Amino acid sequence: MLRSRTLDALVGAEVHLKCENHQRVGAFKFRGAYNAASRLTPEQLARGIAAYSSGNHAQAVALAARELGTTAVIVMPEDAPPAKRDATAGYGAEIITYDRYTGDRVAVAEALAAERGLTLIPPYEHPHVIAGQGTAALELVEETGELDALLAPVGGGGLIAGSATAVKGLHPGTRVIGVEPEAGDDTRRSLAAGRRVTVPVPRTIADGQALPTPGELTFSLNRRLLDGIVVVSDDEIRDAMRFAFERLKTVLEPSGATPLAALLSGRIDALPRRVGVILSGGNVDAARFAALCGTPG
Numbered sequence: 001m002l003r004s005r006t007l008d009a010l011v012g013a014e015v016h017l018k019c020e021n022h023q024r025v026g027a028f029k030f031r032g033a034y035n036a037a038s039r040l041t042p043e044q045l046a047r048g049i050a051a052y053s054s055g056n057h058a059q060a061v062a063l064a065a066r067e068l069g070t071t072a073v074i075v076m077p078e079d080a081p082p083a084k085r086d087a088t089a090g091y092g093a094e095i096i097t098y099d100r101y102t103g104d105r106v107a108v109a110e111a112l113a114a115e116r117g118l119t120l121i122p123p124y125e126h127p128h129v130i131a132g133q134g135t136a137a138l139e140l141v142e143e144t145g146e147l148d149a150l151l152a153p154v155g156g157g158g159l160i161a162g163s164a165t166a167v168k169g170l171h172p173g174t175r176v177i178g179v180e181p182e183a184g185d186d187t188r189r190s191l192a193a194g195r196r197v198t199v200p201v202p203r204t205i206a207d208g209q210a211l212p213t214p215g216e217l218t219f220s221l222n223r224r225l226l227d228g229i230v231v232v233s234d235d236e237i238r239d240a241m242r243f244a245f246e247r248l249k250t251v252l253e254p255s256g257a258t259p260l261a262a263l264l265s266g267r268i269d270a271l272p273r274r275v276g277v278i279l280s281g282g283n284v285d286a287a288r289f290a291a292l293c294g295t296p297g
Contacts, residue, residue, distance in 0.1 A: 001143055002279075006247050011263050014274045016147070017248070018140045021256055021282025025059040025087070027208075028136050028159055028280050029123070033060035035132030036121045037068055045070040050118040052076075052109040054100075054207050055084025056281050057123035062091035073118060075109040081207060083285035100210075101201050124158030125215040134162025138170075140276050146171045148272030151259035153280050154178035154187045154229065155209040157218030163278065164225035175227040177268060179258040181206040181234065187214045187222065188229035205234045205292060208255030208281065230268060232261040240264055242293045244279070251289065256281040 002017040020028035037049060045068055051061040052075040065072035072093040076085060077100035089095055098108050106122075113120040124130065136159070137150060150167050152160045157178075164176040180188055184202030190213070198213040214222070232240075237254050240261035244252045252260070259277045262268055284292075 001140070002248060002250065004248055007263075011271065013271050015263065016140065016144045016274070016276045017260075018136055018276065018278045019250060020136055020278060020280050021250060021252055025056065025063050026281055026283040027056040027060070027256070028133055028278070029056040029060035030063060031135050032124075032126075032129035032132035032158060032162070033057060033121060034064040034067070036126055036128040037061065037064040039128055040068075040119055044119045047117045047119065048072065050075070050109055050113040050116070050120045051123070052105040053123050054210065055080050055088070056208055056283060058088040058093070059084060059091060059283070061121055062088045062093035066092050073112060073116070075105050075112065077105070081283070081285065081288060083288070084283050087283070124156035124161075125217050127217070130158050130162040130165070130218065130221070132162070133159045134166040136278055137163030137276070138166040140278070141167055141170055144274070144276060146274075147174050147276045148274045149175040149177060149268070150276045150278070151177050151179060151262060151268070152278040153209060153255050153258045154180050155211050155255065156215045157187060157222050158215070159278065159280060160226065161218045161221040165221065168225055175272070176225060177262075178222070178226055178229045179262045179267075180229060180231050181209050181237065181258060182231045183234070184209050184211060185229070185231050186212060187219070188231060190214050190219060191223060191226065191229060194223075204254075206237060206254040206258060208253065209258065230262050232258050232265060232267060236261040236265045238292050241289070245293060250279070251282045251284065252279055253281050253284040254292065
């Protein structure tokens, strides 16, 4: 947990930051990956695990597999950040690449799992993964007490679905608000339409949120539990990353900075007094961080 008087004064609220960038593998994803993998049978573990991810879930499954004494094969986009790809390989996983703009990662991973007899652990479409992710918000409210609002990034929807389940279960009056990049607002559009919609593959610096459609299971939860979705621009994300580095002394990757960006840019209407924010990850290499957070134009 992290507090900042400067941040409180800037936004006019008491802000409690949950720093999942300091979690194992540098992101919240280890929670869900390990929760799902640890429930596999000895036979399933002996055969191995498969997953698909742009980076953080990849690392999480790779580490969970290593911790549990099994192997992992991960389907990753060719343009995944090198730091995330290298870390995944460093945990001992085999990496299979695909083109995110023309390929179907789910189809590739499912075919691979079927061919090799592996158990597929998806990044968000799994009840044990969602439950594991929700422990981030559970810990937040256990430490801070009841919040007026909770902000979390939305990609496939697993983190915010688990978080909303946990927080609403304890404190039904807490507003749960998701944050998406402007170029990838598939969940916002889906909530407005009352059904899952698909957008073009987003081109945004928030690679962990560059998904064209929300998950079926996660959307079924989020349409009932969320109080709203707001969006932020890539420039606002950069500003939030820079603020976190300079004033909070912490490093965030673009996707991990989107809720902070929403606060700093005033995207939350009628901001309440006590706000929790999940900073979901910090996996960004030095060169990319410097390029993104250099002197603003």
